[in-house]
Amino acid sequence: MSIFDTGDTLLHWREDGDPNGAPVVFSNSLGTDLRLWDPVLERLPKDGLRYIRYDTRGHGLSACPDGPYGMGALITDTERLMDYVGAKDAVFIGLSMGGMIAQGLAVKRLDLVRGIVLSNTGAKIGNADMWNGRIDAVNGGGIEAVADVTMDRWFSKAFHATPELQLWRNMLTRQPATGFNGCMAAISGTDMMTSTSDLRLPALGIAGTEDGSTPPDMVRELMGLIPGAGFELIRKAGHLPCVEQPDLYAQHLIRFMDSIGHGTNG
Template identity: 55%
Template sequence: MRIARLDNTSLHWREDGDPDGYPVVFANSLGTDLRVWDKIVPHLPKNLRLFRFDKRGHGLSSCPPAPYSMADLARDTENLLDQLGVSNCVFVGLSIGGMIGQSLATHRPDLVRALVLSNTAAKLGEAETWQDRINAVRADGIASLAEPILDRWFSAAFRQNTEVAAWRNMLTRTPSEGYIGCCAAIAGTDLRATSAELHLPVLAIGGSEDLASPPELVRSTASLIPGATYKEIKGVGHLPCVEAPEKFATLIGDFIEETLNG
């Protein structure tokens, strides 16, 4: 296991693929860790250098006191990539990870050559809704919200899979302080103005059954960014990398090939 010691936190990260390949960086969703990408790794092109990390308060990374801001999360990612010597990457962000990617591309365009925005938006929900979730976790823990969260994460068909029990465990074992901190970051973030000024290749991916970031929300964010492309995977929810890893990996692989050779 690898730990990067940064200014205000320590991040757990992992590298796979070709050490001489083109860098691709993955940022995961709220309540998950870097294992959320496990299923797609075998299906990606072999000439890529793949970096994954647990954002602060998740997985094996450290958990500073809440609240966090999106600037905090983007700065962590910026510092990690600088420490690893990674620049000009393709950045793949899922949900809050996509918000981190948009922020990073705005403030450090040298680090991001292209963006994949999966099941995310420039603005996710309303601050009051996120505060209600924060209050619920403070009062009764993440487990009290697990079933409705899993309903938003996965399609009804996938919810019948025994694998969902493992995802529930991942969610409920997320430190409450880290989960609350990231909820606060989402609540305080509206990237619509800055994302509309991005000028880089962007692929936005939605899931037809996503109740957390509905397809129309992902599509509307894509429409903000000049030249962005929107693709939808049918029959999947908020985590298409889990429900449809081959389709998801194909979309990313084709996008990377087009970006690098276009």
């Protein structure tokens, strides 16, 4: 467990894998923390790749500054962490909010990112009225007030029948409400359609057939902005396919990294 002072906030981060390997950076979704990636990391190569994860500000064990936040601040947090740990020419894997961070980081600092995986995300997600309604609900009743509907959007019907659902509901409700709302405000104010369409780098999109937050068509539209980008649809999975279908998810990541010579085959 490590803490990095960005100058604006404190980020909790950790490193796994080969310390001398090619860097792979993971960015979590709204309402989760770096444990989101545990099921996938168990299935990725142990040699040749250096895995770096962190909790977005306001989430997990990272500090929770007063909100609202801007997407620019979330991107700058990530940029400073990657500079600090020396993660240049990384493959950056971001899910939902993390996918928006990935897009902005690639536009801003192409020296840090040689390939991106944009999972269950979009160039723009929802609209201001939708996000403001959710912020108002959390202000009125805490994250518990939106927990059940969030689980419906996040997970497939089959996953709802498993006891593991409660683990993710607990993770959501134990996030600080200030950080959750702060990041919702950041997503609300973000439209990366124009900037992402200027990207020219290897990219892979991943979607889940039962995703109620960022449906497959949204992810397809996003990947259509980046020439040559790939797209994978994971069936029987919702907004967090790395949780519901970690074997398939890991296979897609491995194939993508192999295709650009990142890691053991580089």
